[in-house]
Amino acid sequence: MTDQPTFAFVTIGSGSYVGSTVRDLILANALHRRGFKVVVYWMMECKPELAADGIKQRMLCYAPRYHFRRPSEILDRVIAPLLFLFPLHARVRVSQGIPGYADRLLENLTRCLHETPETDPVLVKRLLKFIALDDVSHLMMSFASICPLALAAKKNSTLPFDYVVTFQGDEHFASYARKAGLLAVYRQRLKEVVQGSPWPAVVVSRDYLNRISEDMDLAPERMSVVYNGIKLAERSEKPPFSILQSEFPALKEHTPIVSYIGRQDTEKGIDLLLYAARLLQARGVALQLVVCGATAKGKCYRDAISGIADHLRLDIHHVGSISPEVRDALYAHSRCIVYPSICREPFGLVAVEAMSHGTPVIVPDYGGITEVVQDGEIAGGLTFRTWDSGDLARQLERLLADRSLHRELTEHTRMMAARFSDEQMADAILEHLGIDARERRRDGTYGRVPGRRAIEEAHRACV
Incomplete structure (x- = not known):
């Protein structure tokens, strides 16, 4: 093994965790651009198009492995291939x-990893094989x-590698552990894995650190905040409105557009936005409501959104997944982006993306997502x-009616988004690991990279 680090990302490429996957691959691509060797090990599902050219990808396991309560080789x-x-x-x-199938797979995965001390031993062996093949250090x-x-x-194993713990959506796993009657065991295993890493666990916001500390009884000093990052949008002229009309033919260019972009699942609170829009419609406030994005657990909630809109006699422009080109045009032409989640969001990639395009956002006053939108004054x-559709309607009306407020927020959006660039995230992760990518040696290796001895010393220091 050389002194140059090799990063292997183990990520779940589907379901409720797609935002986490996007974050992981943004970081992987940023490290790859800097000359580090990067590989991706997919679990359950894969999204190979997210990885930059030159990044090796391997399938660690497929989703059907967890079709039953015990993993099926x-x-x-x-069958799965x-x-x-x-x-x-x-x-x-x-x-x-298949109703509830995604939840069943993830609950079975949680059981297999936490229910007994034997953590899916066959998959562990496969992971070790990949680590050896790719000379992984991190x-x-x-x-x-x-x-x-x-x-x-x-x-x-005696291989000279160690692992980095990241908290960025673990409340979902905690819910599956609770359903399976394993919450106490699950909490204990989290303590063990955090203690077993030489580095403090990465947490994606200050609020989420507090939440994990409270809910999982983990010591705050064993965690460190490293915010997520995105590839910031480049300043350019707005894309032609015709791009939007190709997806939403009835959309009008000169009527304010209010948009939701993201997963259409129950925890995202899109129904709150519908109620708020109906209140504004009753007050005579002109707007066009766009709702778009994939689902993770089936179309039930998406169908419910359509049904609620019909009962409210509310016209909405409602589709599923959209192309990146349409998404970027929607960011650029929307008066604002609303993310009305009813859960305590750890972060808010959609909010950062919207601000990166110069568009203000409206989010709940609850969770890490508020740290994305506000910085002091x-x-x-x-x-x-949070959960108050009446107050959401009031804030929406302010942005729609108050041009000076909208202009002031718009002037701040790109500056706010710039705090969460992919390069800043990569810098923060490297600093967290004690790797200085700026100190490149003549032989192509990097300064301050902890070898096995340094990793073990760091681990002993934190025990």
Whole structure:
């Protein structure tokens, strides 16, 4: 093994975790651009198009592995590769057509990783094989909840690697552990995996650090905030409005557009936005409401959105997934982007993306997402009282009616978004790991890279 670090990202490429996957691959691509060797190990599903050219990708396991309460090698190694010959949209349509199937897979995954001290030993062996093949030094685990795999691999190997714990969506796993009656065991395993890493766990916002500390009884000093990052939008002229009309033919150019972009699942609170829009409609406030994005657990909530809109006699422009070109045009032409989540969001990539395009946002006053929108007295958007559609309507009306307020927020948006660039995230992660990418040696290796001895010393210091 050389002194140059190799980063292996272990990430779940589907379902409710797509935002976390996007974050992981943004970071992976940023490190790859700097000359580091990067590989990606996919779990459950894969999104190979997210990785930059030159990044090696391997399938650690397929979703059908967790079809049953115990992992199935036959489904994973024999049946699943055949199923994955079908295009992604066909696989998603079938899996989402089975009520509760995605939840069942993830609950079974949680059981397999936490229920017993034996953490899916066959998968651990496969992970170790990949680590050896790719000469991995830093195993970047997408969630603390899947870190039992990394801890088991570390305990069963003498390979000179260690793992980084990241908290960025683990409340979902905690819910599955609670349903399975494993919450106490799950909390204990999280303590073990955090203690087993030489570095403090990465947490994606200050609020989320407090939440994890309270909910999982973890010491705050064993965690460190590293904000997520995005590839910032370049300043340019607005895309032609015709790009939007290709997806939304009835959309009018000169009537304010209010948009929701993101997953259409129950925890995202899109129904609150519908109620707020109906209140504004009753007051005679002109707006066009756009709702778009994929779903993770089937079309039930998306169908409910359509039904609620019909009952409210509210015209909405409502579709599923949209292309990046349409998404960017929607960011640019919207009066504001609303993200009305009813859960305590750890972060808010959509809010950062919107501000990066110069568009103000409205988000709940709850969770890490508020840290994205506000910085002291400066803000790139407004907050509303969580779960309060009446207050959401009031804040929306302010942005629609008050031109000076909208102009002031718009002037701050790109500055607010710039705090969360992919390069800043990469800088923060490297600093967190003690790697100085600026100190490149003549032989092409990097300064201050902890080898096995340094990793072990750091681990002993934090025990």
